[in-house]
Amino acid sequence: MSLPSLTVVIPAFNEEDTIEATLAHVFAQADDVTEIIVIDNNSTDRTADLVRGLQSGQPALQLIREERPGVTFARNSGLDAATSEIIARLDADTLAQPGWARAVRTYFATAPDSVAAATGPLLPFDSPFRNAFAASNERLIAKTRAAAEDGLAVTGLTMAPGGNMALRKSAWLAIRQAISDRTDIHDDLDLSLCLRKSKFDIAFVLGMQAETSARRFRTNPAAYWRYTNLLTHTYKAHDMAREARATRLEVWNNRLVHLVTWLPTRAYDPATGRYSLRRVLAPEQDRIGGRVPAPSTT
Template sequence: MPLPSLSVVIPAFNEEDNIEATLTNVFAQIDEIAEIVVVNNDSTDNTEAIVQGIQAREPKLRLVNEARAGVTFARNAGLNAATSEIVARLDADTLAQPGWARAIREYFATAPDSVGAATGPLLPFDSPFRKTFAKSNERLIARTRAASTDGLGVVGLAMAPGGNMAIRRSAWASVRAAISDRTDIHDDLDLSLCVRKCDYSIAFILGMQAETSARRFRTNPVAYWRYTNLLTRTYRAHEMAHEARATRIEVWNNRVVHLVTWLPTRAYNPESQRFSLGRMLSPEQDRITGRAYASSVN
């Protein structure tokens, strides 16, 4: 059975420190990928120049510019520009692991048309708690494998996190008119809810593994508190009052976990695998470059 074609979309705002590593990991799987679309979301650093330099030697790389600020606009521009049957999205600080692209193509080659989107395992690569996350991830994969009927994944997830997700182009065509352009809600949850409302299901693909930065957990508690409000607000935007109320426990659990792990995460240097006071106090640790973070939300 022929495998469906795959496009990869990477929204990027001021990602000069991350974009080359992200692209390098994707290029390692380029034989499985029809095109890579980087969406420059009005960056003010060297993101655009870096991508243009790489584009000169990689014909499958395309650069799209989106001036409207916000990850939703950047993501939409990328999904609209993509031409493949399946369109995957990676955050600009996320590293696709070996076999990632192949796993997506193999899963959708046999999945029913009712499966509209998918996600996969996602681990932080620069967290001092990486081993703890890895053990939890191993248990999740083991449970998924045991529940899988085809050995590739399972269907029935509530959402597909935007940092590592894929969607059928046909499903995107069905839901894009319903997508919100609000910047004070979670864009990935909004998309997932729209997918489900159009009677598509969301799958978890075992081989769709990626690693991402823990930089959000380095931001101060006040900023993170504001960020967690987006979860409840997204359900309210969809007039899902019961679900919005039910998220309160999850929101407070996330806040407590962040508060406990915040200082160690700030102080940790993943390169040396050591902790330092200087790194903990660095204002750079508060910098979130991705447009997914809305610092003005309260």
């Protein structure tokens, strides 16, 4: 069976603490990756320098600078530049687990053309609630295996989270003009809604396993409140008033979970497994794009 080519796109803004580990996990799957594109979105730290330092030993690695601020612009630049049949996107704090790239290629090699995008299990590597997330993940995996005809994937998803997703280049080109560049909406949901409006399907693929940082849960409640508002704004931007109203329950549930887990997550040091007041008061934890513990590459 011939497998499609794969490009991995990684938007990055001030990711000096995580970008090397993220890339190391992709490099470990080099046999299944045609090109890797990191988009530097005006980083003021060493992100771009670290990527440039890796390029001499990794010919597939490219670095693009996108000066327009915002993950939407960075993501779009990477997707536009990709030349492979399948484009995967990872966040710069996300570690693709062994077999991830092969699972992407294998799935799209036989998936119907109507399936344009896919995502997979995503587990936080630095959360004190990792075991709870893992248990929820296992239930989702078991449910997927039971529902899938091949035991490997199910279709019909509403959204493909950008931290761990892949889509056909042909589908990206088909929806490119419909993609919004607004910064007050959720870019992952916008892309997913554009796919659905074009009659494309989204799949959940068990082999696309990745681990990511829980740093979103370390941001203060006001910042998280604004972030969750993006879901409702996106449905309204797509003239989907009923869906916008329906998502309010999800928004409030997410806010409640964040409120309950915020202080323990903020205080937790994944390097030591201990809690400290110093971490609770650290202002850098309110930034999504910086100063998180560097994960192990083993």
